[in-house]
Amino acid sequence: MLSKQLGRHIVLSTALCFMAVGCSSQPDEEQQVAKTQIESLYEQARESMAAGNFNLAQEQLSNLNRRFPFGPYAHQVQLDLIYLHYKLDNTEEALAAIDRFISLNPNHKDIDYAMYMRGLVNQRAEHNGIHAMFGVDRSDRDSSMAEEAFKDFAELVRKYPDSEYAADAKKRLVAIKSRLAKKELAVAQYYMDRQAYLAAANRGRYILEHFSDTPEVENALAMMVESYDQLDLPELREDALKVLRANFPGNQLVSN
Numbered sequence: 001m002l003s004k005q006l007g008r009h010i011v012l013s014t015a016l017c018f019m020a021v022g023c024s025s026q027p028d029e030e031q032q033v034a035k036t037q038i039e040s041l042y043e044q045a046r047e048s049m050a051a052g053n054f055n056l057a058q059e060q061l062s063n064l065n066r067r068f069p070f071g072p073y074a075h076q077v078q079l080d081l082i083y084l085h086y087k088l089d090n091t092e093e094a095l096a097a098i099d100r101f102i103s104l105n106p107n108h109k110d111i112d113y114a115m116y117m118r119g120l121v122n123q124r125a126e127h128n129g130i131h132a133m134f135g136v137d138r139s140d141r142d143s144s145m146a147e148e149a150f151k152d153f154a155e156l157v158r159k160y161p162d163s164e165y166a167a168d169a170k171k172r173l174v175a176i177k178s179r180l181a182k183k184e185l186a187v188a189q190y191y192m193d194r195q196a197y198l199a200a201a202n203r204g205r206y207i208l209e210h211f212s213d214t215p216e217v218e219n220a221l222a223m224m225v226e227s228y229d230q231l232d233l234p235e236l237r238e239d240a241l242k243v244l245r246a247n248f249p250g251n252q253l254v255s256n
Contacts, residue, residue: 038064038071049080058084075101079110082117091125112156116165119152123172126179143183150176174213181207181216188223201227201236208243218248225253 041064048057058081065077078101085094098118102111126145153169153176160166188203200223207220221244228237245254 035072038068038073042073042077045077045080049084054084054087058088075105075108075110079113082114086117086121086124089124091121094121112160112163112165115152115156115160116163116169119149119156119169119172122146122149122152123176143180146176146179146183150180177211178214178216181211181214181220184211185216185219185223188220192223192227195230197227197230201231204240218244218251221248222251222253 041060045057045060045064048054048060061077061081061084064071065074065081068074071077078097082094082097082101085091085097095118098114098121101108101114102118105111108114122145126143126149150173153173156163156169157166157173163169184203184207188200188207191197191200191203204220204224204227207214207216208224211217221240224240225237225244228234228240241253244251248254
């Protein structure tokens with residue numbers, strides 16, 4: 001009797017053991033299937049990107065991000081989506097995705113890339129393709145996005161000076177500086193045209209103080225010379241003229 005009970009106990013234990021093994025292996029198999037599925041879906045999206053089909057790639061990666069928000073490619077999918085938003089001129093979506101990525105992954109190895117992309121997105125949003133296409137100079141247009149891009153690139157260079165994106169960020173900072181200086185110069189010219197010479201001179205001085213390494217400084221100094229002349233302020237006129245002469249000896253005001 002005891003041997004039969006012992007036999008049943010052994011059989012039952014063995015069955016339970018196999019059940020336990022089966023249960024423990026099932027999640028592993030499901031995880032492997034999910035991983036293979038994710039890899040396949042991600043590869044499809046990458047192929048769409050490589051082919052230049054950005055709309056399809058965005059749709060594929062968005063679906064992958066929704067279905068597997070914590071999958072093995074989660075961070076890379078999010079970074080790829082940022083790039084696609086940028087390519088498709090989806091400014092708001094790109095900035096939201098970038099800010100979310102930086103907020104949730106402050107120590108990620110590609111955080112410098114996210115910061116760089118933020119600068120690119122803001123810079124592209126500021127740029128007006130129609131004006132550029134037809135050569136129309138609209139330096140007086142809103143510069144808020146250019147200012148944001150400048151902050152983004154400056155922060156990248158400051159925090160990650162050794163980043164592979166730092167060199168390009170520095171070049172873009174120079175270009176954006178010139179863009180912002182042109183905006184101030186356009187405002188100064190606006191005041192000059194309306195004979196508001198004091199306001200024009202102040203704008204010129206602002207350019208001199210904040211954008212001293214841009215080509216716009218020459219015109220800013222010239223406006224200061226003319227404005228102080230109109231205001232009958234000979235000392236200030238002479239000071240501005242000296243700086244103009246020292247830095248731009250070929251300027252028409254200097255030769256006169």
